[in-house]
Amino acid sequence: MLKVSLYRYNPETDKEPYMQDVEVDTGGKDLMVLDVLELLKASDPSIAYRRSCREGVCGSDGMNINGKNGLACIMPLSEALKGGKKLVLRPLPGLPVVRDLAVDMSMFYQQYEKVKPYLINNTPAPAIERLQSPEEREKLDGLYECILCACCSTACPSFWWNPDRFIGPSGLLQAYRFLADSRDTATEQRLAELDDPFSVFRCHGIQNCVNVCPKGLNPTKAIGHIRNMLLSRAT
Amino acid sequence: MVTAVTSLGRSGLSDWVIQRVTALVLLAYLVFIVLAVFACDLSYTEWKGLFEQTWVRVFSVAALLSTAMHAWIGLWCISTDYLISRVLRIKFNDAVAARANYYRWAFQAASAIVLFTYVVWGFQILWS
Numbered sequence: 001m002l003k004v005s006l007y008r009y010n011p012e013t014d015k016e017p018y019m020q021d022v023e024v025d026t027g028g029k030d031l032m033v034l035d036v037l038e039l040l041k042a043s044d045p046s047i048a049y050r051r052s053c054r055e056g057v058c059g060s061d062g063m064n065i066n067g068k069n070g071l072a073c074i075m076p077l078s079e080a081l082k083g084g085k086k087l088v089l090r091p092l093p094g095l096p097v098v099r100d101l102a103v104d105m106s107m108f109y110q111q112y113e114k115v116k117p118y119l120i121n122n123t124p125a126p127a128i129e130r131l132q133s134p135e136e137r138e139k140l141d142g143l144y145e146c147i148l149c150a151c152c153s154t155a156c157p158s159f160w161w162n163p164d165r166f167i168g169p170s171g172l173l174q175a176y177r178f179l180a181d182s183r184d185t186a187t188e189q190r191l192a193e194l195d196d197p198f199s200v201f202r203c204h205g206i207q208n209c210v211n212v213c214p215k216g217l218n219p220t221k222a223i224g225h226i227r228n229m230l231l232s233r234a235t
Numbered sequence: 236m237v238t239a240v241t242s243l244g245r246s247g248l249s250d251w252v253i254q255r256v257t258a259l260v261l262l263a264y265l266v267f268i269v270l271a272v273f274a275c276d277l278s279y280t281e282w283k284g285l286f287e288q289t290w291v292r293v294f295s296v297a298a299l300l301s302t303a304m305h306a307w308i309g310l311w312c313i314s315t316d317y318l319i320s321r322v323l324r325i326k327f328n329d330a331v332a333a334r335a336n337y338y339r340w341a342f343q344a345a346s347a348i349v350l351f352t353y354v355v356w357g358f359q360i361l362w363s
Contacts, residue, residue, distance in 0.1 A: 161316040201247030
C-alpha cells in the first residue's frame with residue numbers, strides 16, 4: 001500500500017485547506033502519479049485535478065509532487081518518491097487554488113498574453129508561405145516545445161512575489177521564441193515592451209525553472225538571450 | 236510595460252548593467268584591500284601614506300559609490316518583492332497589506348539615508 005498525502009480544499013465547504021492522508025494499492029507497480037490519482041478518484045470522486053492527454057503533451061496535470069513541480073502523467077512513482085514511502089501531492093505553488101489540485105491559471109495566461117505569442121510580420125504575405133533556412137528554423141528548437149503547464153513559472157520565487165509584473169520563465173521562453181524567429185518583424189516593439197525593471201529583470205537566474213521543466217527546456221538561457229538583445233539594442 | 240520611479244536607472248537594463256559593473260569594481264577593490272592588508276604587512280604610517288595617494292582615493296571613492304549603487308539596486312529589489320500588498324496579506328493580514336506602500340517607502344527612505352550617510356562619511360574619512 002502506498003501512503004499518499006493529498007492537498008484538499010473545497011472553498012464551498014472548507015474554511016481552509018488541509019492535507020488528507022490516504023492509502024492506495026498500486027499492486028507493487030511503478031505507476032505514474034496520475035494513475036495513483038485516478039485510483040484515488042475511483043474511491044473518492046470528490047478529488048479535483050486537471051488531466052487530459054496523459055502523455056505529457058497537453059500540460060494539464062502540472063502539480064507539486066513531493067516538493068517539486070512536475071506533470072503527474074509522466075512522473076513515475078519511483079522518481080517521485082526517491083526511495084521515500086509517502087507521495088505528497090499539492091497544487092502548483094503561488095497561484096490561487098480553485099479546488100484541491102486545480103489552480104486558477106489566469107495570472108499565468110495574462111503574462112503569456114503580454115508577450116504577444118504569435119508571429120507579427122507587416123510585410124506583404126508571399127504567395128505560398130514565409131520560408132526559413134534550416135539554420136533559422138534550428139534557432140527555435142528548445143523554445144517552441146513549451147506546453148504551458150506552468151511548472152516553471154510557479155517554481156519561480158520572482159513569479160510568486162510579482163505575478164502581475166514579472167512575465168515569468170514560461171512567458172519569457174515564448175517571448176524569445178518569437179524574438180528568435182526570422183519571420184517575425186516586431187523585434188524592436190517586443191524588446192521595447194520588455195525593457196522595464198520587472199518584466200525580464202526580476203529573473204535572478206536561480207534556475208528553478210530549468211530544474212522542474214518536464215520537457216527539459218531552459219528558460220534561463222532564453223532569458224539570457226533576451227537580456228543580450230536588450231543590451232545590444234541599448235548600447 | 237511596468238514603470239518604477241524609485242529604481243536607480245529607471246530601466247531594468249540599466250539597473251542590471253550598473254549592478255554588474257559595480258560588482259566588478261567592488262571585486263577589484265576587495266582584492267586590492269586584501270593584498271594591502273595581508274601581503275604588505277603595513278604599519279599605520281604606511282597605511283596612511285597609501286590612502287593619501289590620489290589613485291587610492293579615486294579607487295576608494297569608486298568603491299564607495301559602487302557600494303551605494305549596488306546596495307540600492309539590491310535593496311530596492313527586496314522591497315519591491317516583499318513589501319507589497321500581495322505578500323504582506325499572505326504573511327500578515329489585510330490591514331497590514333493595505334499599508335504596504337507606506338512600509339515600502341519607509342524602507343526605501345531608510346535605505347537611501349543610510350547609503351547616503353555612508354558615502355558622505357566615506358568622503359570625510361578619505362579626506363581627513
